[in-house]
Amino acid sequence: MKVLVIAEHDNHKLAAATLNAISAAQQFGGEVQVLVAGCDCAAAVSEAGAVQGVAQVLSANAAHYRDQLVENLAALAAGLVRDEGFNAVLAGGSSFGKNLAPRLAALLDVAPVSDVVSIAAPGRYVRPIYAGNVMVSVESDEPMQVLTVRTTAFEAAAAGGNATLRELSPREDLGVSRLVGRELSKSERPELTAARIVVSGGRGLSSGEKYREVMEPLADRLGAALGASRAAVDAGFVPNDYQVGQTGKIVAPDLYVAVGISGAIQHLAGMKDSKVIVAINKDPDAPIFQVSDYGLVGDLFEMVPELVAGLAVQ
Amino acid sequence: MKILVPVKRVVDYNVKVRVKSDHSGVELSGVKMAINPFDEISVEEAVRLKEAGIASEVIAVSCGAAVCQETLRTALAMGADRAILVETSAELQPLAVGKLLKAVAEREQPQLVICGKQAIDDDANQTGQILAALMGWGQATFASKLLVDKGTIRVTREVDGGLETLELPLPAVVTSDLRLNEPRYATLPNIMKAKKKPLDVIPAADLGVDIAPRLRHLQHAEPPARKAGVKVADVAELIEKLRHDAKVI
Numbered sequence: 001m002k003v004l005v006i007a008e009h010d011n012h013k014l015a016a017a018t019l020n021a022i023s024a025a026q027q028f029g030g031e032v033q034v035l036v037a038g039c040d041c042a043a044a045v046s047e048a049g050a051v052q053g054v055a056q057v058l059s060a061n062a063a064h065y066r067d068q069l070v071e072n073l074a075a076l077a078a079g080l081v082r083d084e085g086f087n088a089v090l091a092g093g094s095s096f097g098k099n100l101a102p103r104l105a106a107l108l109d110v111a112p113v114s115d116v117v118s119i120a121a122p123g124r125y126v127r128p129i130y131a132g133n134v135m136v137s138v139e140s141d142e143p144m145q146v147l148t149v150r151t152t153a154f155e156a157a158a159a160g161g162n163a164t165l166r167e168l169s170p171r172e173d174l175g176v177s178r179l180v181g182r183e184l185s186k187s188e189r190p191e192l193t194a195a196r197i198v199v200s201g202g203r204g205l206s207s208g209e210k211y212r213e214v215m216e217p218l219a220d221r222l223g224a225a226l227g228a229s230r231a232a233v234d235a236g237f238v239p240n241d242y243q244v245g246q247t248g249k250i251v252a253p254d255l256y257v258a259v260g261i262s263g264a265i266q267h268l269a270g271m272k273d274s275k276v277i278v279a280i281n282k283d284p285d286a287p288i289f290q291v292s293d294y295g296l297v298g299d300l301f302e303m304v305p306e307l308v309a310g311l312a313v314q
Numbered sequence: 315m316k317i318l319v320p321v322k323r324v325v326d327y328n329v330k331v332r333v334k335s336d337h338s339g340v341e342l343s344g345v346k347m348a349i350n351p352f353d354e355i356s357v358e359e360a361v362r363l364k365e366a367g368i369a370s371e372v373i374a375v376s377c378g379a380a381v382c383q384e385t386l387r388t389a390l391a392m393g394a395d396r397a398i399l400v401e402t403s404a405e406l407q408p409l410a411v412g413k414l415l416k417a418v419a420e421r422e423q424p425q426l427v428i429c430g431k432q433a434i435d436d437d438a439n440q441t442g443q444i445l446a447a448l449m450g451w452g453q454a455t456f457a458s459k460l461l462v463d464k465g466t467i468r469v470t471r472e473v474d475g476g477l478e479t480l481e482l483p484l485p486a487v488v489t490s491d492l493r494l495n496e497p498r499y500a501t502l503p504n505i506m507k508a509k510k511k512p513l514d515v516i517p518a519a520d521l522g523v524d525i526a527p528r529l530r531h532l533q534h535a536e537p538p539a540r541k542a543g544v545k546v547a548d549v550a551e552l553i554e555k556l557r558h559d560a561k562v563i
């Protein structure tokens with residue numbers, strides 16, 4: 001059994017989702033190899049090589065892998081899987097993995113499995129459907145298993161490995177898509193999907209200005225990542241990458257604080273596996289209270305500043 | 315420029331589905347169905363491109379049972395010019411849908427296919443990427459902005475870290491994300507007009523592709539329910555609970 005994990009990285013650092021995918025790959029019980037395709041990506045390659053449980057890192061270095069454009073990456077991975085007889089390919093269930101894995105699977109003519117949350121055996125998985133309201137066990141006889149894994153369901157693989165490194169020759173540049181630019185949010189805060197505490201704001205915050213005024217001190221105080229409901233993103237309070245939910249990010253922190261969020265099923269889909277959920281909402285019947293461990297009914301504009309002040313007192 | 319918009323009939327997003335008592339699937343009888351919300355966004359985008367004089371024709375296509383004609387009529391009422399039902403009562407998985415859509419794309423020769431980012435029933439997020447691979451075309455998934463300029467398309471994508479803009483040659487596949495646009499409501503006159511627009515039915519078998527499911531869905535279960543906790547009286551009690559009961563801060 002040979003399992004390939006496709007690394008997500010920016011040529012310097014591995015994305016956290018890759019570490020989750022590596023630990024999921026270990027559950028196949030075979031040899032885990034990691035593909036790092038990039039340009040001047042030696043740092044990412046050596047980081048991958050130092051992850052526990054990785055036997056070999058395959059690196060492909062070329063200008064046309066720099067921007068992680070999916071057409072070139074999928075072609076490279078498909079060739080590799082065929083030539084080297086991999087039995088399974090995994091990627092993290094991030095926007096990177098979701099973009100890539102189905103394309104790769106189609107090139108191999110196999111059915112991909114998305115967002116796997118548990119691996120009973122190679123080819124036997126559980127995944128959520130209908131916004132997480134149903135868990136389905138899936139069985140696949142495909143000769144090459146292609147899956148994305150939900151990052152919150154698998155621990156991040158730890159450092160401490162010592163993999164062999166092997167350089168691959170790059171494939172030709174397909175020259176399909178071209179990167180025009182990226183506007184990536186910069187933040188000093190922990191990354192949303194990996195944070196121990198997440199505080200999320202919804203439409204109840206009423207504006208971007210109020211969102212920042214109310215939510216940032218709370219996040220600062222708790223060392224938390226900031227998230228949001230779709231309504232808050234659609235209304236322009238915060239950027240798109242804050243969205244938690246069925247079609248946004250999936251988070252499962254130790255503590256999730258939902259502020260001015262009603263608790264639509266699409267939002268719950270992204271956070272209901274959090275260990276402890278706190279909701280602050282002025283509507284005592286808001287559905288968010290049905291999943292909250294601690295509910296506080298009241299005006300968020302009073303409650304949150306009071307909470308920030310209270311947390312300052314030991 | 316022709317645009318093909320695949321639309322899927324799914325359980326309405328407001329419905330909280332239930333698992334059948336024998337765990338064989340999800341209870342669908344009597345459940346409200348609707349066009350997949352992302353597909354509504356795709357139709358809207360395609361119709362806007364037509365209104366802007368960039369697209370010449372918008373074709374909605376759905377793969378599934380005869381009832382999917384309802385979904386296609388919704389797309390027609392929003393402004394699609396004509397519709398195609400690839401009819402089959404068989405279970406369809408994304409790889410099979412991708413193959414059927416490929417066969418339709420080969421017949422229709424669109425310059426652009428706009429899929430939804432994901433169907434809210436299977437939450438697969440696969441079909442657009444699969445179709446792009448099968449066609450050998452470029453793909454731009456999770457689009458929040460789309461600009462067509464002669465033979466190319468510029469797409470802003472919602473990615474985990476923020477936004478990314480790509481340029482691709484046409485033909486290409488785009489998948490729509492929530493913030494691409496706000497779909498219009500179909501007006502009554504347009505719903506009436508849609509009834510007269512052409513809707514072709516092609517039996518899936520006529521397209522000569524293998525649509526047999528590759529994955530078996532063994533068992534459906536409801537996830538363990540979270541039990542509702544307690545309401546706290548005030549902020550002080552909340553802090554006390556978080557510190558001493560939950561011990562998370």
Ligand SMILES: Cc1cc2nc3c(=O)[nH]c(=O)nc-3n(C[C@H](O)[C@H](O)[C@H](O)COP(=O)(O)OP(=O)(O)OC[C@H]3O[C@@H](n4cnc5c(N)ncnc54)[C@H](O)[C@@H]3O)c2cc1C
Pocket residue numbers: 201202203204205228229230231232243244245246247248249259260261262263264265266267270280281282283286298299300301327351352434
């Ligand atoms: C296809 C599809 C995908 C979707 N994907 C997602 C997703 O990924 N993530 C997501 O979040 N949503 C998603 N949604 C949207 C979802 O259905 C809800 O519309 C959305 O989550 C609502 O956001 P909200 O709770 O902030 O707003 P609302 O539902 O409007 O709730 C606002 C809440 O704030 C409270 N409030 C207002 N003022 C105050 C105050 N002063 N003090 C205290 N409380 C106050 C109100 O009581 C209310 O409960 C999706 C919808 C569709 C159709």
Ligand SMILES: Nc1ncnc2c1ncn2[C@@H]1O[C@H](COP(=O)(O)O)[C@@H](O)[C@H]1O
Pocket residue numbers: 319320321322323350352353375376377378406408411428429430431432433434436437438439440441442
């Ligand atoms: N049966 C179908 N008929 C038409 N389009 C479909 C069908 N299934 C999926 N699609 C398209 O593919 C998108 C993604 O679906 P999925 O890959 O199932 O999440 C949908 O938003 C539709 O645009």
